[in-house]
Amino acid sequence: MKIKIIVLLFAFIIFSPGWSQNILLKSPNKKIMVALQAVDLNNKGEWYLEVSYKTDAHTVSIIPKINLGLSRSDQDFSKELRFLKVSKQKGIKEHYELPFGKKSLRENEANEIVVSFENPSKAMMNLIIRAYNDGITFRYEFPEKNGSYIINDELTAYQIPKESKRWLEKWNPANEGLYASSSDDKILQQEWCYPALFNSSDKSCWFLLHEADLNRSYCGTKLSNIKDINTYKLTFPDQHDARGTGESKPKISLPWKSPWRVITIGSLSDIVESTLIEDVSTPTVFKTTEWIKPGKVSWNYWSSNHGTKDYKIVCEFTDLAVNMNWSYTLLDWEWDTMANGGNLEDALKYIHSKGIKPLMWYNSGGDHTWVPSTPKDRMLTHKNRVEEFTKLKKLGVAGVKVDFFESEKQDMINYYLDILEDAAQFEIMVYFHGCIVPRGWSRTYPNLMTYEAVRGAEWYNNGPEFSTTAPEHNTILPFTRNIVGAMDYTPVTFTNSQFPHHTSYGHELALSVLFESPLQHLADRPEGYYELPDEAKTFLKEVPTTWDTTKLIDGYPGKDVTIARKKADAWYLGGISASDREEITKKIKLDFLSAGIKYRTVVIADGIHDKAFMSQVLEVNKDSTIEVKLLRRGGFAISLTPINQ
Template sequence: MISPRPARFRIPPAVLFLLLLTGLRSAPALPPLTSPDGTITVQVQTDKRLTYDVRHEDRPVLTASTLSLTVDGVTFGHAPRLIAATPRSHDALLRPDVRQKAAEIREHYNELRLDFEGGFVVTFRAYNEGVAYRWETTLPAAEVKVFAEEVGLNFTGSHFAWFPEEQSFYSHNERLFLPRALGDLAPQNLASLPIVVDANGLKVALAESDLEDYPGLWFTGTGGNGLAGTHPPVALKEELTGDRDFRVTEAAGYIAVTKGTRTYPWRILGLARQDRDLLTNQLPWLLAAPSRIADPSWIKPGKIAWDWWNANNLHGVDFKAGVNTRTYEYFIDFAAANGLEYIILDEGWYQLGDLFTPAPDMDVPAIIDYGKKKGVGVILWVVWKTLDDHLIPALDLFQKWGVRGIKVDFMQRSDQAVINFYHRVNREAAARHLLTDFHGAVHQAVLTRTWPNLMTNEGVRGLEWNKWSAHITPEHDATLPFTRQYLGPMDYTPGATRNANRDGFAWNHFRPRSQGTRCHQLALYVVFESPLQMLADTPTNYEREPAMMEFLRAVPSVWDETRALDGRISDYVLTARRSGRDWFVGAITDWTARELELDLSFLPAGEFTLTEWRDGLNAGTHAEDFKQATQTVTNRTKLRLPLAEGGGWAARISPK
């Protein structure tokens, strides 16, 4: 609903009339735009340059931050001439098709739309959770070239940021989020999204949303207290190496060729007083375009038995395990026995470069039919370029076979053409009732509201990196909920049964393990968001772990409510989520053992049964040591949660 209360401010028409009559270049001072709760203030200046300041609780955060858009040789935002300023307030309750964090999301903001001469508009919004703005153009040309968009963020102090540094625009966006002083970041230091800035304790998350027919936003340093937006240019020439590495070999001097009349992506500054507030900040989802799927009833989130991380390493079976029909029938049996909705056929199921020819030992239609009999859907992995070259016939074949979804991999780009590819695949997949899971880049994570069949997205340095590196530490895990997850669901793929302490870890491609404790892995199913959540390890390893499977069978992949109870970036997280009448709680820590307090006052009245999976007394030296226990609790109960080094704690809380 639209709030009926009167607008907060309005530029007097007489003032605007006199401005136009006298032909003055300077504009009258605009009253500030404030968030509904009054804690955030945006002051826009429209004099010589279009700039804005942001304050939080009377503390300056950004000052004289700049924005401009250069289209067909004209730079909008320099010497702007204001025509009209239109305020608006909005307050509504939204119900997402896929419940990533909650069944209901409040959309509450104040808005200021600024119309300028020349056919361009800038709209600012102030939410209680942050600030966003976007461009809009109404130009006479049907098609225009966008040469640049300036996104200049000038912070008011020498802050530091969790900066996912990249080598180039050609990237999987699977980065480490490492703290860097803004002053140490030069224009050659490039980062993908999101970036989280610590502005004297206030966290500022940089993101975008409603990205379509336009390149993704990246940032560079400035050598000072700022960050500067940048975009990958339009590709003029490309070169394919193998079946997947499709690199730009010649780029244009512009970033997009697009419609003259359109809106542009939102630029987002999510603000969080406490680190944990980032975990429930919904601005990227709220600012996305509404769903384009008229009837989403066929979309079914769920959990997946995954083959690739564990290299199909079944054991104790009476057949040769590998990429073959019998192995995947076993995966289906395991999924059916444990209430998992899907299995995936990852790399190897087809002859690379040819989506229409399965591998010699794979009868894909038979596997899919076997899954149907067991109530288990099949998702197919595909290389993006191979799919794009044969999109319609390939998706038609998958639909004919009865495939439930596709996992699209290796894009490694976010220029305009590849962003359009993401939309095209989601649209065509939805028309055939296929779910999508995008790997190999991060920007499509902001499309999950527009295309609710897009279940999850990689662009994250996840568990698979344990197969060839030591990067996936408990500290990294405790960083991701505040950083990468801000954009949307992430296909991190938790669930390792072979766990190692700091000194006992060694990477192994075919029999991988995780860093941190067993309970750390279990807690990730609550801490991390992914409506299509993987079980990364081999079924025969899980079958040896009945206590672990008791939790993994029960934990949902979508949620009715999320409570961020405690957390500090890179140190620890404590999250509670509700599904129906059941609550699930997950806590993880870095390599520092610590004790957290769990206050159960969020529970309704009555008695509940709490079943916990906690680090064992010897988890500090044997990471797989854990204890399962049950107790009765109420909303007056407070618990102490002891976490080992790299440890975790997970629980299910059900009404008695």
């Protein structure tokens, strides 16, 4: 009955001169509202969305205007759109599982409407809008059956009040920059990476801008406020990306749907715990996923830049994986020139003899990258991939790391998906470096294990800057980059590589929980782990890389963060501080634990200095509180295991 009233009201309004035209859609829990409105002062047929959030006290307009429309090579779909109809509201209910991620079982619910428009030439465009309990999504659709066109521009643009605080990363093709916060008169004008985090101007809620379900029919986009400081417009890739190869404007064939434009909305815990990016992405067609095996990986590149070139170093890192109960070791670049006692075949034979599974690195190859590192071009064409994957399958290689994509143009999106589809035919896992930020592909292609697209521990080798910026950067990532998908930061390094850490040992240990990645590359040299106290060493042997539940305990981007993750009946917590000036004490309530169960709890926190631990074993239940002290730039890790009664 409510839907009929809304539609009839809309029909009345649209034929009433001088009235603002609007359609309102609410989330199932009624907290999130999106209104479709017309700019009708001169009745030019421009339309926009307004997003509001309801608190206990009032309703707040958090994004007052989202400009809409597309410019196609044959005609415009933005300035003179005439409303045709709005569909009946449809309920969306989904239940699905993934073999990895922040949750194993996914359930989501939304309300959806489809609004149909036509332009002056009678060509149709639909706007599909969904309101979820943790955000809103919308996408464009051209429903006609025939035609191929270029999209010259997408007019989608988010108008954000200047008082809203924001955390944004300056655009770079590898998505490996630092996030910076700003608001009011300190907002910069430039191009920005996804995802972008905002705190509403009245502080009542948070929202994260991103996109999902990007496929072969489009390019990746980014955000730009160059033309209007308070408006973040979706922008196509730069033509000079990938050394000028590929076209920056996407080519589409009808019928066509755009990627989802996604705004995750709610409290900070709602944002961190959300799986909305994967929820709206295309389900997999894989018939089986049993061959997809997440796990921890030993990795020699961070401590030994040319480590894989040396057979003895490869063996040392294989032994590390054995001693730490990790499943994999990665053969990074230069495995094709391995020497000092053995070659690739010798190394693979040794790795398999120890019960460890090898992963291998590849240059993405082609004219799109200037990087000459070998092996190159073996992933570049379908013929090359089939030939290489056939060899890898015979050699018992479980997965490939493919590097240096340097573009989000449509041709590169196709390349990513070609690799995933061909690898799946051979039951080979994949992860990308020098790459795009996750767009929900892990639901469609669950052999996609992780992505880099982050300034990770590798940057300790690139200059002194990361020593000072890492503590704050690490507290921002759980609220930004890692929310939208797996993140191959290559964490948990205790020794120093080319430039030193300023983070404590407790801080580093906590990253094994805070940073989610189904293939978690633990990057330190063997002695960095062998010399740990028993409690920390045991923690790194046992901590999972996939989770059944994720819960934000507390935190604020750039200051501190504590996250709890559950696997089966056990919980693991990680917490860090960015403070350079003062020690802090955390009081952690354990009310998320199951009632009536006692837990054996191991707390591993900062010790008397930043390279020492303080450990204690406790017995707790859901009524307990744990107090933990963090040094400057400090941290802690906690495991909680049910005690058999």
